[in-house]
Amino acid sequence: MDLPAHLPLPLERGAPWWYWLAGRPALDFTNTLRERWNRRVETLVCGEDLGEWLVAAELLPATPAVTDDVLERARTLREAIDAGVVASLAGQPVPDATLIALARELPHATRPETLTRTEDGGVAVVLAEPAAPAVHGLGLLARDAAEMFGAAERIRVCASDTCSARFFDRSPAAGRRWCSSRGCGNVEKARRHRRRQKETPQ
Ligand SMILES: [Zn+2]
Numbered sequence: 001m002d003l004p005a006h007l008p009l010p011l012e013r014g015a016p017w018w019y020w021l022a023g024r025p026a027l028d029f030t031n032t033l034r035e036r037w038n039r040r041v042e043t044l045v046c047g048e049d050l051g052e053w054l055v056a057a058e059l060l061p062a063t064p065a066v067t068d069d070v071l072e073r074a075r076t077l078r079e080a081i082d083a084g085v086v087a088s089l090a091g092q093p094v095p096d097a098t099l100i101a102l103a104r105e106l107p108h109a110t111r112p113e114t115l116t117r118t119e120d121g122g123v124a125v126v127l128a129e130p131a132a133p134a135v136h137g138l139g140l141l142a143r144d145a146a147e148m149f150g151a152a153e154r155i156r157v158c159a160s161d162t163c164s165a166r167f168f169d170r171s172p173a174a175g176r177r178w179c180s181s182r183g184c185g186n187v188e189k190a191r192r193h194r195r196r197q198k199e200t201p202q
Helices: 025-030 047-056 068-089 096-109 133-149 181-199
Strands: 113-117 123-127 155-157 166-168
Touching (some): 025 068, 025 133, 025 166, 047 068, 068 133, 096 133
Antiparallel strands (some): 113 123
16 A cells, blocks of 8 residues: 655645555554655544544544544554554564553443433433543544454564555455555565566576
């Protein structure tokens, strides 16, 4: 998933550059900082971006208000998750700092309970809307990351040299190598083909 070489940076808005192939929200989230190996392109540029991203990721039903503080908190959470991803890729345990960051947001993953009257006049306990929806979204991301680190051996980074896409390998044989077989997979196959042609004496 290469970005155009002549992208005006920093971006004004991130939405055109989001992508969704990681197989779970926690890794789609880490992929919002693109080209980690080179230009480190921030696609959660402003609070509106984060609000829209949480809806696009199907974590929230409606775009929440996002303060600058919550945006900063989201980026901190994202980089804490990514530190765990990098450690997992290197076969190391998830760092304590990552666990602390996840534990800080986890309580916001749950929604309070409230009462409602049912159609037949009875009473039912239902989940209330979260008081701070954007923060609830961060809680859901922290929960997904925590569950993911329980199966850390399936965390991958795309095998392309020019792609930092993280993804969760759900293939039965755990053999997925590319963020997308049509994108990076094809580009790499073409590269190898050219290399072979050069090596073959004409
Ligand atoms: Zn890729």
